[in-house]
Amino acid sequence: MQRVTIAQVAERAGVSTATVSRVLSRRGQVSAAVERKVRRAADDLGYQVNVIARALRNSRTDTVGMVVPSITNPFFTSLVESVEHALGKEGKELFLCDARSDPRIEARRLASLAARNVDGIIVSPSHGVDSRPAVQQTADRLPLVQLDRFVDGTTTDWVGVDDVAAMRQVMDHLHDGGARSAAFIGSLMTHSSTEQRFAGFRRRAEELNIEVKPDQVLLGDYSVEWGETAVARLIAEDALPDALVCADDLIALGATRACRARGFAVPRQVQVTGYDDIEFSRLAEPALTTVHQPRDRIAAEAVRLLAAASLAKDAERGPHARISLVPTLVVRDSTRAAQAPRTPYDGDSPRPQEAPTDDARPQEDPDG
Amino acid sequence: MQRVTIAQVAERAGVSTATVSRVLSRRGQVSAAVERKVRRAADDLGYQVNVIARALRNSRTDTVGMVVPSITNPFFTSLVESVEHALGKEGKELFLCDARSDPRIEARRLASLAARNVDGIIVSPSHGVDSRPAVQQTADRLPLVQLDRFVDGTTTDWVGVDDVAAMRQVMDHLHDGGARSAAFIGSLMTHSSTEQRFAGFRRRAEELNIEVKPDQVLLGDYSVEWGETAVARLIAEDALPDALVCADDLIALGATRACRARGFAVPRQVQVTGYDDIEFSRLAEPALTTVHQPRDRIAAEAVRLLAAASLAKDAERGPHARISLVPTLVVRDSTRAAQAPRTPYDGDSPRPQEAPTDDARPQEDPDG
DNA sequence: AACTCAGCTGTAATCGATTGCATTGAGGTG
DNA sequence: CACCTCAATGCAATCGATTACAGCTGAGTT
Known part of the structure; x- marks a missing residue:
């Protein structure tokens, strides 16, 4: 064996073994004749480096760890896919962990990745506050990038989208479609993503004079079930507004379903929007208007930041970057477009509405 | 750092370092006083084992590798989740790789996992034939279990469901609902899963006297798009039968969508069935009748087999096991139940229709 | 002819944890 | 008191690859 x-x-x-190593890892000088002999021998024996031994010696593993709150959430799944793709181009592998949305499990995963000497870690934290100790501690020991969500008060690199700008687009669109009142359905404010999205929602609602009653802000979790529950509650209280703004697509799918089940037509009576643009938002009935996140771009930036941080090594790393990309509104059938023509879009390439590259440059972070 | x-x-x-090691890995005898001192020192310094060094010495990593064809396919995602859960109970970690349905990438992943000294590998092969060399070669070197799909002519452990039995249930149900003709929409026969499902479909269709015209067997890939395309083709040729039997839920979702888009009511005019019972099959409009795979059970068996194989080590491993579990038909709204009462079911616990544990024992495989 | 230098190759230390074997010393036995 | 036993502990080899350093060879220089 x-x-x-x-x-x-x-x-x-x-x-000698030294010569073999030199040939196989393309370092140092070796005469052509010897090189041929060595390669021949290696092939004959079917030699393969022992990555473990190499890692022990080099303290580099060419492996990046990634921790996501839930691997069954399609948004994270596709983000993982993008990250894997981006890493593949650099000849690195991905070690994926699922935190089950539990900061304690998350902490264990992070420690375990660190013990395994991964070269860097990409994490989408499970909790906006409770994830802090583990994330910060890990970031102190090795390169770490937060993705999508981030933990309050940590000083690490971050890549995500401008939720506030996205919500502005959403609200403008709903307003165009005639919405004069709206509800927000999100997760508890323990995730930065809900926080930001809610902030953007509230601000633009005020500016557009869209009514939002206090009991029309419903916070639960990122799941279809919660979307259904929340709408059931609104309907029970006879408080269904013109539009339901959901913090992610799963919630929106649940919300839509609940509306229809109770006889409210979408989008004729209630407009519904999601966030993330998971594959099924396109397939839902009606197809969901949502915010498309440029996943490939997010992944590429994250990988780039990690690589940079690895190079910097112990040398005092510069200030941390916060890269914020502008997402795209994808208009489908769950909202009433007034005059805006429908824009079918499912790919990942830049779009007119997306910010030009220059707007997405790292912004130096004073506390880095 | x-x-x-x-x-x-x-x-x-x-x-000495020997004593520390003995304390920390609970091996060998150490006096209580020394043990306390060592633990104290370890805590003070925040010591954490270097998993790499330990792995080099022990040639065990407590890590299992898993390779799936596509991480964006919800079925595999939930399977991964189940496997991770099962491994967690044994204190093992999961190293997940996505093969992008490409046997060449798959081969690279397998080699890379082997080089990383994972203790075992769980793979759902991307291709029924082309995956063979890599899978067999890997299986010769370390414990390997194939999951769900398997490669023709390999001698390894396998865990999956009895597709033929499942299809029998599907066909019986459709027949009860009045179907007298049917089409099969699957992937190319390069996956054992399609092969088996098609075999079960064809056999039972004959027995029940359900008509299947040659051009009503459509093979593409496991995707929503293919489901839509296939149905478009059937409709164009005016060959839409009473029932569409799809080899997985993604195809079924696409098929349903295409039917409705072209004015064919589901299930009134066309019945549609899927396979896998992914989360969105429940949310689709109409909710999809499908075959529920006992994922937790599949995962548990796979982990058990790996553990057993690791123990056996080089000692000639016994014959390989093929564990086949009986899946459950989940009747929802995309089919017409005649008298069978609707059975809402989404969990993972045993069901009356599922085979009792004893039926799922390893079946000795003569060529093991 | 003596010397320099570059290019190639080997020796041995190293990464960090584990473990077979040797050593120590306390306590027991005849 | 000499000798034995056994638990506790340390020494040093080991896992496999990498690499600093040293040694060797032969061509080129003066």
């Missing part, structure tokens, strides 16, 4: 080692290759080629 | 090593702990505690 044990594999071929560099020593066996060396013996077969009649050289 | 470098971490505390066992040597520093030893120095602080005034003992």
Whole structure:
């Protein structure tokens, strides 16, 4: 069961292990003749480096760890896919962990990744506050980038989207469609994403004079079930407004379903919007108007930041970057577009509405 | 940036590294007094084992690798979640890789996992034939279990469901609902899952005298798009039968959508069934009748097999097991139940229709 | 002819944890 | 008191790859 080692290759080629290592890792000078012999021997024996041994020696693993709150949430899944793709281009591998939305499990995962000497960590924190100790502690030891969500009061790199700008687009669109009152359905304010999205929602609602009653802000979690529950509650209290602004697509799908189940037509009587643009938002009935996150771009920036941080090493790392990309509103059938023409869009390439590259440059963060 | 090593702990505690190791890994005898000193020192310094070093020495990593065709397919995602859960109970970690349905990428992933000395590998092969060399080669070197799909002609453990039995249930149900003709929409026969499902479909269709015209067997891939395309083709040829039997839920969702878009009512004019019972099949309009796979059970069996194989080690491993679980038909709104009462079911616990545990025992495989 | 230098290759230390074997010393036995 | 036993602990080898340093060789220089 044990594999071929560099020593066996060396013996077969009649050289030292040092020479074999030099050939195989393309470092140092080796004569053409010897190189051929070594490669030959390695091939014959089917040699493969022992990544573990190499990692111990080099303290580099070419592996990046990623921790997400829930692997069953399609948004994170596709984000993971993008990250894996981006890493693949650099010859790195991804070690994926699911925190089950529990900061304690998250802390364990982070520690475990660190113990495994990953070169860096990408994390979308499970909790806006409780995730702090583990995230900060990990960030102190190795390069770490927060993705999408971030933890209050941590000083690390971050990549995500401008939720406030996105919500402005959403509200403008709903307003165009005739909405004069709205409800917000999100998760508890323990996630920065809900916080930001709510802030954007509230601000623009005020500016547009869209009414939001206090009991029309409903906070639960990111799930279809919560969307259904929240709407049931609104309907029970006879408080269904013109529009339901949901903090993610899962909630929106649940909300839509609940409306229809109780005889409220979407979008004729109630407009509904989501956030993330997961695949199923396109398939839902009616297809969901939502905010498309430029996942590939987010992933690419995260990988770039990690690489930069690894290079900087112990050398005092510069200030931390906060990269905020502007997402795109994808108008489908769950809202009433007034005059705005429908824009079918599902890809990941830049779009007119997306910010030009220059707007997405890292913004230096004073407390970095 | 470098971490505390066992040597520093030893120095602080005034003992040798051997003693520290013995204390921390609970092996060998150590006096209570020394043990206390060592633990104290370790805590003070915040010592954490270097998993890499330990792995090099022990050639065990407490990590299991998993390779799936596509991480964005919700079925695999939830399977991954179940596997992670099952492994967690054993104190093992999961290293997840996405093969992008490409046997070449898959081969690279497998090699990379092996090089990383994972203790075992769980793979759902991307291709029924082309995946063979890599899978077999990997299986020769370390414990490997195939999940859900399997590669033709490989001798490894396998855990999955009895597709033929499942299809029998599906066909019986459709027949009860009045279907007298049917089409099958699947992926190319390059996946054992489609192969098996199609075999079950065809056999029962014959027995029940359900008509299946040659051009009503449509093979593409596991995606919503393909479901839509296939149905468009059937309609264009005026060959839409009473029932559409789809090889997975994604296809079924696409098929349903295409039917409705073209004015065919589901289930009134066309019945549609899926396979896997992904979360969105419940949310679709109409909610999808599908086959629920006992994911937790599948995952648990796979983990159990891996553990057993690891123990057996080089000692000639016994014959390989093929564990086949019986899945459950979940009747929802995309089919016409005749008299069968609707059975809402979304959990993972055993059900009357599921085979009793005893039926799921490993079946000795002669060529193991 | 003596010397320099570059290019190639080998020796051995190193990464951090584990463990077989040796050593120590306390307590027990005849 | 000499000798034995056994628990507790330390020494040093080990896992496999990398690499600083040293040694060797032969071509080029003066």
